[in-house]
Amino acid sequence: MFKPFAAAVGALFLLAACSSGDAPKSEAPATGGLTGAGSTFFAPLASKWAETYKTSASISVNYQSIGSGGGIKQIKAKTVDFGATDKPLSVEDLNAAGLYQFPVVMGGVVPVVNVPGIEAGKLNLNGQLLADIFMGKIKRWDDPALKAANPGLTLPALPVTVVHRADGSGTTYLFTNYLAAVSPEWKSKVGASDALEWPTGLGGKGNEGVSAFVSQTTGSIGYVEFAYAIKTGAAYANLTNHDGQTVAPSAESFAAAAAGADWKNAPGNQLLLLNQPGAKSWPITGAVFILVYKDQADAAKAKSVLNFFDWAYTNGDAASGELHYVPLPADVKALMRAQWASQITSGGKPVFTAEGAK
Structure with missing residues (x-):
């Protein structure tokens, strides 16, 4: 296994007041950062x-x-x-x-792949295929189930290498809760959490670590926040959503999934936006x-x-x-x-x- 690298983004935020960008005159600003x-x-x-x-x-x-x-x-x-x-x-x-x-x-969280000949937005997946891949049941990219979901797309006779998070991760929490929602077998055998025992694969620390491993490993598949896929130029996959429509990840498809979010009636603001209905919703x-x-x-x-x-x-x-x-x-x-x-x-x-x- 590769050695995960520590992901740390240090940034300077310069804080201003609510209305004008200047510190309120009536109170002293915080000190020490x-x-x-x-x-x-x-x-x-x-x-x-x-x-x-x-x-x-x-x-x-x-x-x-x-x-x-x-x-x-x-x-x-x-x-x-x-x-x-x-x-x-x-x-x-x-x-x-x-x-x-x-x-x-x-x-949004998106599957990303490093498969020769497969560009961003060309590979179509669904929740069951994702669950089978991450459980290690689908072991090769030319598996009949993947071919059936991607007619006309040339899939190589190449082993699948799963890349997942090695650290406690909200991205993993979203990804595995989605898999548990669409795959009873995943729910019963693996479960949904921010950290779990993965059936197979390599572990990377942070979205950065998963992105790096996927980019370095031919035949790999991982999951990252969409901004990382765009930033790294990773080949992201499309997904079949709740309504049976194949959608691409985008701000528009994320917004469609969030359209029905009822924050007023979410105790403690605890709300998930997974597998939401809507023809354009990213799952x-x-x-x-x-x-x-x-x-x-x-x-x-x-x-x-x-x-x-x-x-x-x-x-x-x-x-x-x-x-x-x-x-x-x-x-x-x-x-x-x-x-x-x-x-x-x-x-x-x-x-x-x-x-x-x-």
């Missing part, structure tokens, strides 16, 4: 937001792309100011840890969630974290679109800002006021 860690799914957008936002510098924020599991562990250990995860925590877990979570952006769609403590010891620092995400809600949609993520609808952003004002406190007082936000 801010730290966040977690989701590699989120890392490309975090880096892009940092690049755009640093022109209004006042406070630096370092974000480490270590995987959702790592982000959850670090925020629970209070070694970072916020965590980022693609696996939403349950209400029970949130309450037990004193945490609050909110969605920041949505995107492996999910949100990135930010984790912060409900009761904050440092009011200025807590406000600075929320100010940054308030800025991202207001100014970050263009960058989200460029990287093939889906911004939250305006009404969902307003709902989250109202939750910040009511649920995040320091010394019993709110640290964010929704009326001051855009």
Whole structure:
């Protein structure tokens, strides 16, 4: 097995006030900078937001792309100011840890392959084929089941090499929950989690590690967040969705899957967007969630974290679109800002006021 490389994206975020980009006159800014860690799914957008936002510098924020599991562990250990995860925590877990979570952006997980002669968007797969490949039941690219799903496409007589995540991963959580939803055998024999015992394959750390292994290994297949597939030029596959339609991954197909998301009635903002109905829906769609403590010891620092995400809600949609993520609808952003004002406190007082936000 290759040695997974550590995935870390350090970025400087320069935080401004909600309304004008300047620190509020009535309160002192946080000092010492801010730290966040977690989701590699989120890392490309975090880096892009940092690049755009640093022109209004006042406070630096370092974000480490270590995987959702790592982000959850670090925020629970209070070694970072916020965590980022693609696996939403349950209400029970949130309450037990004193945490609050909110969605920041949505995107898609896609299968990527390194098969000679197969370009991006040419290979068609479905959930059952994916489950059979990742269980090791389909061992060669010229398997009859793959040929039947891809008439007219030349598939080589080449062994299949599975590449999966080696770390605790929200991307894995989304991918395996999708496989469990469409394959009873996968559900009973393998299960769905952010970390599990894989039946076969090589393990890479982070979306970066999986992308690297796939690019280096002829005959391989893995799964990554779509921005990584685009960034690396990986050959992504199409999927058959809930309605039986073959769709390509795109911001439009992710948005179609997210169209019916009912955030108002999602306790703890725990919501998955997998295998959603709709002719244009991408079946492996999910949100990135930010984790912060409900009761904050440092009011200025807590406000600075929320100010940054308030800025991202207001100014970050263009960058989200460029990287093939889906911004939250305006009404969902307003709902989250109202939750910040009511649920995040320091010394019993709110640290964010929704009326001051855009």
